[in-house]
Amino acid sequence: AQSVSQHNHHVILSEAASLELGCNYSYGGTVNLFWYVQYPGQHLQLLLKYFSGDPLVKGIKGFEAEFIKSKFSFNLRKPSVQWSDTAEYFCAVVGGFQKLVFGTGTRLLVSP
């Protein structure tokens, strides 16, 4: 069965700092990968997704993620965070005919 690990549960950064959130998955076949964001009090929104092609995926609000197949990773990055990036971030993966599986989430707090 597929699973997703997000090792950073809480991250605190100052504005303008660079961000990298880790995501590792376990599934040996072809996968599709997602990052969702949940701003305080809001529902989940898609940040970016990888289906195929260029392993460096660019999403909304300056976020990007790199799919490294050999490392089973799909880390989320942003060069310079803003206070408005304070949110919870979820990595999700689906492979084969199984259902979307979410990681446990990373809470990001950006201090002004």
Add this chain to the structure above:
Amino acid sequence: NAGVTQTPKFQVLKTGQSMTLQCAQDMNHNSMYWYRQDPGMGLRLIYYSASEGTTDKGEVPNGYNVSRLNKREFSLRLESAAPSQTSVYFCASSEKPTDYNEQFFGPGTRLTVL
């Protein structure tokens, strides 16, 4: 388009009470899902409906039932609520049966069972 809507937004139940959470989407999506979100556990799939007329269990179906009323609506029922069901419930929909398609989420229902 409203996207995915859920009612109610908040609910408090006593142990043993029943209730139905409602979900509707106006995107003409075929597939719909119910998740629960608990601290430190991410989102876990309760039930899903790949298409109108079908429903299947997800990761944590015990204590829940669902009904795909029509293509737009997918309800989640708690027959006898338990404190372990205190959670935030999210409904989602996608154009095609999960897997390779983006899911769109509703605003959630925060349920407390006393």
